[in-house]
Amino acid sequence: MDRDQCLALDAQDPLRAFKDEFVLPEGVIYLVGNSLGALPRRTAERMRRTVEEEWGEQLVGGWNHAGWYEQPLTVGDRLAPLIGAGPGQVVVGNTTSIAIFQAVAAALRLRPERRVIVSDAANFPTDHYMVQGLAGLLGGYEVRDLAEGRFDDAAVVLLSEVDYRTGARQDVPAVTAAAHAAGALIVWDLCHSVGAMEVDVSDADFAVGCTYKYLSAGPGAPAFLYVNPRHQATAENVLSGWHGHAAPFAFETDFRPADGMRRFVVSTPHVLSLAALDAALDIWERVPMAQVRAKSMALTSLFVDLVGDRLELASPADPAARGSQISLRHPEGYPVMRALIDRGVHGDFRAPDTLRFGFAPLYLGYTDVHDAAATLLEVLDKELWRDEKYAVRLAVT
Amino acid sequence: MDRDQCLALDAQDPLRAFKDEFVLPEGVIYLVGNSLGALPRRTAERMRRTVEEEWGEQLVGGWNHAGWYEQPLTVGDRLAPLIGAGPGQVVVGNTTSIAIFQAVAAALRLRPERRVIVSDAANFPTDHYMVQGLAGLLGGYEVRDLAEGRFDDAAVVLLSEVDYRTGARQDVPAVTAAAHAAGALIVWDLCHSVGAMEVDVSDADFAVGCTYKYLSAGPGAPAFLYVNPRHQATAENVLSGWHGHAAPFAFETDFRPADGMRRFVVSTPHVLSLAALDAALDIWERVPMAQVRAKSMALTSLFVDLVGDRLELASPADPAARGSQISLRHPEGYPVMRALIDRGVHGDFRAPDTLRFGFAPLYLGYTDVHDAAATLLEVLDKELWRDEKYAVRLAVT
Structure with a gap:
């Protein structure tokens, strides 16, 4: 041509x-939009508004009046259609690594009788490293490489839809079905697929991903965490911070998880970084x-x-x-x-x-x-x- | 008067x-600077520069040329004097809750023979909640309230220098010495003291805090984590993400912690939120x-x-x-x-x-x-x- x-x-x-x-x-x-997406024109103005009008003028009132408090969920709801999810199924915040820790730890507690975590040496390293850290913290778990090909005794399988190194794409429905057939739960890492293709995690148990690649939400933009509705009543967030509490302003002594996805919000959202993600989603909702x-x-x-x-x-x-x-x-x-x-x-x-x-x-x-x-x-x-x-x-x- | x-x-x-x-x-x-500090005038221009000149023009090159990659450590070094710490002792990023999880988990692994975490019901709830989540994840740990007054079998003590509710100030040197005399490690939460008084954690084992209160680094600004140099070679970061690896760009299969404080950087820093913290420190270095x-x-x-x-x-x-x-x-x-x-x-x-x-x-x-x-x-x-x-x-x- x-x-x-x-x-x-x-x-x-x-x-x-x-x-x-x-x-x-x-x-x-x-040609590096798969690593850090380009700046959307609208983002500069949105950042100015969040800094000067929200923070500068509303001050602490921004938590109510600018909607900061709800943003992990409201921005999550805006992102959800990009991964085949519905409202109340996605939170944004923290980082992909933290979201992996939350998802894999929650999955292990849903499969307490199993002691194997299947990860993929071809996953982006942080996925593998976070699982190693979790396994080391807990003790008694085996981290098995995907190449061994066995899911049969796995508690959870952690895979990337698209391989960061080669771009190879997994067959999400088929692998999800295979994991479930073996009695395992599955966590999909969508970092290299979200924003580049139609993604559908509606059969998956958990999914995570970043927003700074194809989604153009900015350097170090917040990550997202999806939890299938079938697990939301029972899945635990082991990073049980104040913003995941059922009644944070009651200042209770003991953690009591909020209903639904809110329990997976750990703590105070990074409002400035979230503003850039919200601005990017103004584009994505039209794509x-x-x-x-x-x-x-x-x-x-x-x-x-x-x-x-x-x-x-x-x-x-x-x-x-x-x-x-x-x-x-x-x-x-x-x-x-x-x-x-x-x-x-x-x-x-x-x-x-x-x-x-x-x-x-x-x-x-x-x-x-x-x-x-x-x-x-x-x-x-x-x-x-x-x-x-x-x-x-x-x-x- | x-x-x-x-x-x-x-x-x-x-x-x-x-x-x-x-x-x-x-x-x-x-009178809410103890919750969300007011906007520094310089921050708006700094955010514009980071968004439009760094992200917009340098794109992925910002990780090298704008110093984003090193910011968890370079901005940490700028913050360090505010808490009595030196260079290479502080990382910034994530949230206070995540930093508490890192610090308490690291402390537990440094005191493997003990099974008690002393926390304070008067701590801000997230401190207590994160410890409960960690203890629940590990199993076999007791979370004991400070009011019981016993450190003797504690692995770690988690306390706030200033009580968020009453403003009561702890005697940091005395309590630190008491914890150490009992063989326990101590983690200080400095959220309500940093930027309001001279803080000195140089005898402490770990310290954490947020930067959005007196420091005026913006809504949901990154937190900080201090690790005493005497623990840096042995303390483990259980949230062992890619940015804490000794050689991240070797993309090794197994986690191998970086030397020094870098191992406590979990993953991709929230660059936009960090820019506002860096701007605030332009003021604090003159205070x-x-x-x-x-x-x-x-x-x-x-x-x-x-x-x-x-x-x-x-x-x-x-x-x-x-x-x-x-x-x-x-x-x-x-x-x-x-x-x-x-x-x-x-x-x-x-x-x-x-x-x-x-x-x-x-x-x-x-x-x-x-x-x-x-x-x-x-x-x-x-x-x-x-x-x-x-x-x-x-x-x-």
């Missing part, structure tokens, strides 16, 4: 108007997710076609079997990526040899993908990555 | 210039804390003197024995407070009968205190609180 054909596809793109809702620096093709997925598959396929067989494809070749990301292998991946970034094409690198490119369909076009692939081929053809300045490692790579 | 004398004290106040650094709504005397404490004691004493014996004093009568807060009892405390707020004097109410007034010395003057007391006396003398409209409860009181 040549550049003119890409321009024509962009002109016909039903999502093309969304690009104007994001701030993108001149001369940059940003037709089936179109996002269709465009995402077209963009990743275009990139693979244009790069051809110049680099080993680490992602599944079938677009239906991957998320909105393409991973390519190169033994000198680090300087290759630095050389690309120097030419305005921003991807990232994951040791030891993986170049990652994320495709956020709301602000990337076909022509962007064409130009990114052309730049990558030029960096490879001319061996531009051999410049010494690209060998110097940055702290965060 | 009459109003003219208060005006004269304000004119001589060495801290008077700080008031201009805060946004305070016209006609409001804000002479001995002057803050002297003015705080003068302000609380003035308020007590002016209100006289019209209401029962729930706070200690000796200013040295209390924080920067005065609590008064009235059987109809809720409508009394609503009537006060309606007249521009903002305090808060804690069930069943406590009127709380916080005195933030950076933006409150002697004349403010004079006028607040006069308004309170008027509300009481004229029984203005009997108006029906003040009986309607707000969600967050």
Whole structure:
């Protein structure tokens, strides 16, 4: 496909108007929306309002009048449709790691007779690390890698819908059914799928995810936690903080969980960070997710076609079997990526040899993908990555 | 003391210039700085910069170039002098509740042969609730109330330097020494003391606190966690997330704790909320804390003197024995407070009968205190609180 054909596809793109809702620096093709989503234009004004009008003018009254107190639930309700959930099933706040701890600990207490946690070495490391920390705290639990393939004695299975490294996509309904058939509960990590495709966790037991990737809610934006309604009356939040209490302003001595999802709110929400998430959801409530997925598959396929067989494809070749990301292998991946970034094409690198490119369909076009692939081929053809300045490692790579 | 004398004290106040650094709504005397501190003027510009220049322009590069990745530690180092700590001893992030969970869990693992956690029913409820959640998760632990007075078999003691309800101040050195003499570790909750007085936790084992009260870092601002250097090599962070790993970008399968305080960083920091904390610390690094404490004691004493014996004093009568807060009892405390707020004097109410007034010395003057007391006396003398409209409860009181 040549550049003119890409321009024509962009002109016909039903999502093309969304690009104007994001701030993108001149001369940059940003293929890292799978790590940190671009800034929505509306967010700056929303932050100003929350800081100057809510905090500045309402002061502590903001907890009532600006709705801060309810935001973990009200913003959760706004996010819920993006993961196939309904009202009263999602809370936002804290971080993905904390939400994993809450979900896995709750699942273990719902399956007290079992002592195995199945996690996946291909999960993003924090998932695995948090489970290790929980297992170490409790004692007597085995953390088994998914590769062993056995769910039969598992209390809980923790998996990612989309693999952060390769973009490979799990079959959520099939794996959920397999876990349930074995008597296990399942926790899905949706960090790399939410906002990039239609997600449906309505059969899952728990789900977690972050909002700073495709959802563009800002660096370190709050995470979300989903609890299936069938568990809400019995699931315990072991991080039983004041905001999860049934009557916080009674200041009782003993914890008594609130009904429903409120019990999973731990403590004072990060209001400023939540404001940016709420602003991003002003966009997402207008986004037709089936179109996002269709465009995402077209963009990743275009990139693979244009790069051809110049680099080993680490992602599944079938677009239906991957998320909105393409991973390519190169033994000198680090300087290759630095050389690309120097030419305005921003991807990232994951040791030891993986170049990652994320495709956020709301602000990337076909022509962007064409130009990114052309730049990558030029960096490879001319061996531009051999410049010494690209060998110097940055702290965060 | 009459109003003219208060005006004269304000004119001589060495801290008077700080008031201009805060946004305070016209006609409001804000005595809730012990719950949510007022907005620093500089914060709005700092938030704009972080959102528009860092996130908007640097995008994912902000983790390197804007220093986001290191902020849990660099901002922690800036906060450290306010609690008598040194560099490399404090991390910021998450919430006080999460920090309590980390600190108490770490302490329990340092005292594996003991099975008692001493907490204080007078602690803010979240402290007690988080400990109950942890004890329930672990099983086999007793949560003993401080009132029983025994530390001898305690693994850890969790206490607040200043009581949120009465403002009563603990003798930190004496209680720390008593805990240590009994072989227990101690975790201090500094939520109601940091920013209001000189705090010194250098003998303590752990300390936690929030930054949205006297420190004015914004609604739901990140918390801090202090770990004494003598424990840093051995204390475990049971919330062992990716950002606490020794080599996060090696993406290892197993958690391996970073050296020093970094192991207590759980996961991706809330960058937007952290920016507001960093902005507030631009003020605090210029604040002479001995002057803050002297003015705080003068302000609380003035308020007590002016209100006289019209209401029962729930706070200690000796200013040295209390924080920067005065609590008064009235059987109809809720409508009394609503009537006060309606007249521009903002305090808060804690069930069943406590009127709380916080005195933030950076933006409150002697004349403010004079006028607040006069308004309170008027509300009481004229029984203005009997108006029906003040009986309607707000969600967050």
